[in-house]
Amino acid sequence: MNAATLIKRLPSRIERYSPALLLAAALLIYIAIALSLGLTRFLTPEAAISILNRSIALGMTAVGQTFAILVGSIDLSVAHLISASAVVSSAIMNGDPAMMVPAVLVVLLMGALVGTLNGLMITRLEVNPLIATLGMALVIQGCLASFHGKFGGSVPDAFQFFAYGVVLGLPFSLMVLTLVVVGAWVVLRFTRFGSNVYSVGGNRDTARAAGIKTDRVVIASHILCSLCASLAGLYLASRLKSGSPWIGTEGAYDLESIAVVVIGGTILSGGKGGIWGTVAGVIIFSLIDSIFNLAGVDAFAKQVMRGIIIVAAVAFYAVRSKRIVA
Amino acid sequence: MSQQTVSSTEAPGAPRSGRLPKINPVFFVLAALLVAITLSNPNFVEPTGYMNFLKRAAPLAILAAGQIYVIVSGGFDLSVGSLITLTVVGSSMLLNNNADATWWVIPAMYAAGLAVGIVNGLVVSFLRVPSLIATLGMMITLNGAAFMWSSGSPRGYLPETFRFFGRVNIQGIPLIQFIPVALLVLLAFGSCLFWLMHRTNLGRMLHAIGDNPRAAQMSGVPLERVRITAFVVSSLSAVTAGILLGGFAGVSTDVGVGYELQAITACVIGGAQLLGGRGSVPASIAGALTLTAIFTLLNFIGLPKPVRDVVQGVILIVAVVLATYRRNRAGGT
Numbered sequence: 001m002n003a004a005t006l007i008k009r010l011p012s013r014i015e016r017y018s019p020a021l022l023l024a025a026a027l028l029i030y031i032a033i034a035l036s037l038g039l040t041r042f043l044t045p046e047a048a049i050s051i052l053n054r055s056i057a058l059g060m061t062a063v064g065q066t067f068a069i070l071v072g073s074i075d076l077s078v079a080h081l082i083s084a085s086a087v088v089s090s091a092i093m094n095g096d097p098a099m100m101v102p103a104v105l106v107v108l109l110m111g112a113l114v115g116t117l118n119g120l121m122i123t124r125l126e127v128n129p130l131i132a133t134l135g136m137a138l139v140i141q142g143c144l145a146s147f148h149g150k151f152g153g154s155v156p157d158a159f160q161f162f163a164y165g166v167v168l169g170l171p172f173s174l175m176v177l178t179l180v181v182v183g184a185w186v187v188l189r190f191t192r193f194g195s196n197v198y199s200v201g202g203n204r205d206t207a208r209a210a211g212i213k214t215d216r217v218v219i220a221s222h223i224l225c226s227l228c229a230s231l232a233g234l235y236l237a238s239r240l241k242s243g244s245p246w247i248g249t250e251g252a253y254d255l256e257s258i259a260v261v262v263i264g265g266t267i268l269s270g271g272k273g274g275i276w277g278t279v280a281g282v283i284i285f286s287l288i289d290s291i292f293n294l295a296g297v298d299a300f301a302k303q304v305m306r307g308i309i310i311v312a313a314v315a316f317y318a319v320r321s322k323r324i325v326a
Numbered sequence: 327m328s329q330q331t332v333s334s335t336e337a338p339g340a341p342r343s344g345r346l347p348k349i350n351p352v353f354f355v356l357a358a359l360l361v362a363i364t365l366s367n368p369n370f371v372e373p374t375g376y377m378n379f380l381k382r383a384a385p386l387a388i389l390a391a392g393q394i395y396v397i398v399s400g401g402f403d404l405s406v407g408s409l410i411t412l413t414v415v416g417s418s419m420l421l422n423n424n425a426d427a428t429w430w431v432i433p434a435m436y437a438a439g440l441a442v443g444i445v446n447g448l449v450v451s452f453l454r455v456p457s458l459i460a461t462l463g464m465m466i467t468l469n470g471a472a473f474m475w476s477s478g479s480p481r482g483y484l485p486e487t488f489r490f491f492g493r494v495n496i497q498g499i500p501l502i503q504f505i506p507v508a509l510l511v512l513l514a515f516g517s518c519l520f521w522l523m524h525r526t527n528l529g530r531m532l533h534a535i536g537d538n539p540r541a542a543q544m545s546g547v548p549l550e551r552v553r554i555t556a557f558v559v560s561s562l563s564a565v566t567a568g569i570l571l572g573g574f575a576g577v578s579t580d581v582g583v584g585y586e587l588q589a590i591t592a593c594v595i596g597g598a599q600l601l602g603g604r605g606s607v608p609a610s611i612a613g614a615l616t617l618t619a620i621f622t623l624l625n626f627i628g629l630p631k632p633v634r635d636v637v638q639g640v641i642l643i644v645a646v647v648l649a650t651y652r653r654n655r656a657g658g659t
Contacts, residue, residue, distance in 0.1 A: 126654075127646045128600045130402075134587065138639030145632035255462055268456045300478065303470030311463035315453035 019265045019280040022313055026287040033294050042294060049171065055286040056163075056173045057082070057232040058256055059279070062264075063184050064228025065257040066278045070188075071221040072201040072270030073122055073129040078229040078257060079248035080140040081114055085233025086243030087144060094153035104234060111230030112223050114140070119219030137254070144245045154242040163239035173235055180228065185275045197221055201270030229253075260285055263313045284313070350609045351648070352596050352616060359619040366626045373503045377495070381574070383618035384508040385410075385492075385567035389585060390592035390614040391519045391607050392563025395556040397593050398523075400536040400602030401450060401457030403557060406564035406589060408468035409442055410582030413568025415472045415480045417488060418577040425485035432488075435565050442468070443561030447554030465586070472579055480577045492573015508570050512611075515566055519559065520607045532556060536602020591638065592617050595645045599653075617641075 034042045041047065061078050068075040085107045092103035114136065121132040165172035188194035199207040200217045208214045232253070237243045248254075264281030266273025288309060292302045363379075364370045370379070389406055396403040413435050420431045442464065449460040491511055495504040523529040531552045534542035543549050564582075571581050596613030598605030620641065624634050 121643060125643075125647045126650045127643055130600065131594060131642055131646045135639040135643040138635045138642070142632040142634070142636030142639065145635065146630065259459065259462065262456075262459055268458065298474070300470050300474035304467050304474060305470075307463040307465070307467030307470060310466065311449055311453075311455055311460055314455045314459050314463075315449065318454040318456070319452075 018316060019263070019277040019284075022263070022316065023280045023284055023287075026284045026291070030287050030291050030294070033291055037294060039294060042290075049174065051286050051290050052283070053171050053174055054289070055282050056177050057236050057251065058253065058260065058285065059177050059282045060180060060228050060232040060235065061253045061257040062260045062278050062282055063180055063275065064225035065261050066184070066264075066266060066273070066275055067197065067221040067228075068129075068225040069258070069261050069266050069268060070201045070270055070273055071197050071218050072204060073218060073222065074258065074268070075118065075133045075222065075225045075229075076130060076254045077114065077118065077133040077137040077140060078225065078232075079252065079254035080137045080144070081111060081226055081229040082233040082236065082248030082251075082253055083243070083245050084140050084144055084248075085111065085230040086237040086240075086247050087245055088243070089234055089237045090155050090241075090243040091153040093155055093159060095156050097156040097158045100156065100159050107230050107234055108227060111226040115223035115226030116219060118226065119215075119222035122222070123215040123218050141249075155237050159238050160241065161238075163235060173239075176231075176235075180231070181275060181279055184224075188275060193217070193220065198271055201272075203271070256285070259310045263310065350597050350606070350612070351652075352609050352612045355595075356612050356616045356619060359616060359623060363619060363623050363626065366623065377502070377504065377506055377509070379618065379622060380512070380615075381495075381506040381508045382622075383615050384506075384512040385570045386585070386588055386592060386618060387512055387611045387614040388515050388563050388570070389567045389589040390596070390610040391516050392560040393586075393589040394593045394596070394598055394605045394607055394610040395519070395523065395532060395559040396457070397590070397598050397600065398536045398602060398605040399532045399553055399556040400539065401553070401556070402461060402590065402600075403446065403560040404458065404461040404586045405442065405446060405464035405468060406560060406567075407582040407584060407586040408465045408472065409439060409561060409564040410568040410571060410585055411579060412438070412468050412472045412475075412582075413565050414484075414572040414575075414577055414581045415476050415579060417569070417572055418480055418484055419475055421485060421488060423483065423485065425487045428485065428487040432569065435569065436562060439561040439565035440558060443558030444554060446561065447550075447557035450557070451550040451553050476579065478579070480579060484572050484577060488569070489573040492570040492575075508573070511566065511570060515563070516607065516611055519563075522559070523607045528552065528555065533603060536599075536604070538603075588617060589614070591642050591645075594642060594649070597649055599649070600646075 031043065034040065061082065065075060065078065088110060089103045089107045092106055093099045118129075118133050118136055121127045121136075122129045125132075127135075161172060162176070163173050167175060188197065196207070196212050196217045199210065199212055200214045204214050207217075229248075233243070233248065236247050240247070260281035261273070261278050262268060262281075263284060264273065264277030264279070266277055288306065289302075292305070297305070360370075367375070369375045389410075393403055393406065416438065417431050417435055420434065421427050446457070446461055446464055449455050449463075450457045453460075455463075491507050493507075495506045496510075497504045499505050523532070531542065531547045534545070534547055535549060535552055539549065567585070568582065575581055592614035593605060593610045594600065594613070595616050596606065596609035596611075598610060598613075617638070620637065621634055624637060629637075
């Protein structure tokens with residue numbers, strides 16, 4: 001390899017590892033601030049686990065969102081689906097441990113249904129994915145609000161194991177998230193469906209010409225996305241003991257999950273990126289929060305800086321691309 | 327494909343000789359809705375009925391007329407809702423209950439809007455951040471700024487001189503008795519934007535960029551400058567809408583919530599094509615009126631707010647499906 005090709009290759013290398021670079025930068029800032037303030041108790045493994053533990057719901061949603069974005073689509077309905085899942089699960093369980101399994105099944109089924117509808121609207125009716133999922137979000141929100149008040153209920157103590165349980169010294173929810181992440185990685189990396197996702201996201205027409213059933217790939221990606229959101233809803237219901245209809249929108253899981261995926265280096269037009277970038281994005285987000293907490297930044301200033309950081313992080317690798325974006 | 331390109335390089339909206347003009351279906355839908363409202367509430371034909379309707383629809387209509395610039399050029403502007411909030415909260419902080427300050431507060435707000443638009447445009451053009459993310463970041467930042475400025479709870483009220491634009495009706499007009507200032511603002515702003523989009527080179531370049539940015543660049547369109555202009559127009563329309571909303575809604579930190587999505591919905595109902603290349607200012611204004619008319623109708627029928635959300639969602643999807651169907655039947659892309 002001579003020098004010329006090395007220089008030519010370097011930018012793509014940087015692009016490939018930029019989520020890791022951003023993560024390292026965030027980590028360094030965190031450590032530097034903790035050391036300079038003398039708060040060494042925030043540098044222990046327990047602190048690391050608590051940082052990770054804070055972003056379980058965002059992590060689950062973002063893994064699903066990665067599938068939607070990779071296939072060249074996007075899902076704005078996840079936040080409302082999270083609320084719906086939390087409300088429905090706590091309404092069905094209603095404090096009764098025997099209803100745990102049916103509730104989880106119903107919620108996952110609901111997620112699959114929403115994902116299928118999203119996918120069908122996007123593929124069969126050729127609705128722009130932004131509009132299709134936005135419409136779906138409004139419909140879910142309306143349904144939730146009109147049933148609100150009729151739905152009460154709470155989650156039985158046994159179900160709270162999902163959020164608070166500890167297995168082998170690690171939080172159970174963190175293990176579930178790890179399982180979801182590894183599962184998603186295996187699917188994307190080693191299965192035919194995974195490679196189809198990348199081809200369809202890269203260029204739908206070429207993928208169709210190559211004999212891939214593109215509609216099915218898009219629909220399946222949306223089902224996975226909605227299932228992940230439902231799982232996040234179950235987790236939040238378990239953590240807060242009951243579901244509230246604002247839980248998803250309050251956390252802004254729709255826009256945050258998209259931001260996390262994009263910060264992780266997956267491009268919005270699809271076909272390029274991966275799960276590990278998303279994981280890096282999630283950790284960067286919770287590190288930023290921890291840094292602000294350590295430094296004692298005012299809550300509103302935190303929001304201002306957060307907006308700037310999202311744009312700056314995306315600009316960090318978008319700025320070198322020659323593509324014209326809109 | 328080639329036919330479509332030819333027809334879009336002609337000035338959109340120019341009279342086509344030799345055949346019947348193609349009327350955008352949104353105008354029929356709007357007419358039908360207005361008839362339905364009149365049937366369910368006969369008072370609507372009184373000046374107070376329809377003038378109040380127009381007054382209430384004016385901010386959204388102005389917002390949609392600005393948003394269509396960004397949509398035609400192939401992007402989105404999600405920051406308008408938070409810019410409305412910032413305008414209302416910022417004006418109340420700057421005015422500080424002092425009616426004489428209005429004359430410099432309004433230009434100051436427009437300057438802020440100009441800055442927001444330029445930053446959005448620069449970030450999208452030069453940092454190459456997709457507009458969805460760039461304006462999302464701007465939305466989060468501006469919301470935070472509005473909270474920070476007012477420490478979370480805006481105090482004070484807006485003086486009458488500021489509320490003039492959103493609130494006052496000019497009395498003693500023959501035939502229609504009175505006319506709200508908000509409607510005059512909408513007419514002035516709307517016709518400016520109509521002229522800019524459909525009668526100047528800027529409008530043609532916006533359509534060209536939205537249709538095919540690479541081709542537009544090759545044929546000499548100053549991509550960056552046109553795109554920044556689009557974002558500036560959208561931000562200025564948001565400041566205008568904010569001044570009107572501050573006039574009749576008062577000060578709070580959630581005045582602008584949801585307006586970005588309603589504006590995009592209005593453009594889509596008006597037949598705009600997301601990701602660029604197609605859209606018109608009058609149709610977007612009609613889309614905004616249609617959306618407001620739907621809400622008004624549902625209100626008259628007595629449906630609660632949740633049902634309105636469901637209806638808005640369904641209408642949004644149906645509008646896009648119909649637009650796609652029409653385009654496919656016309657043989658376009």
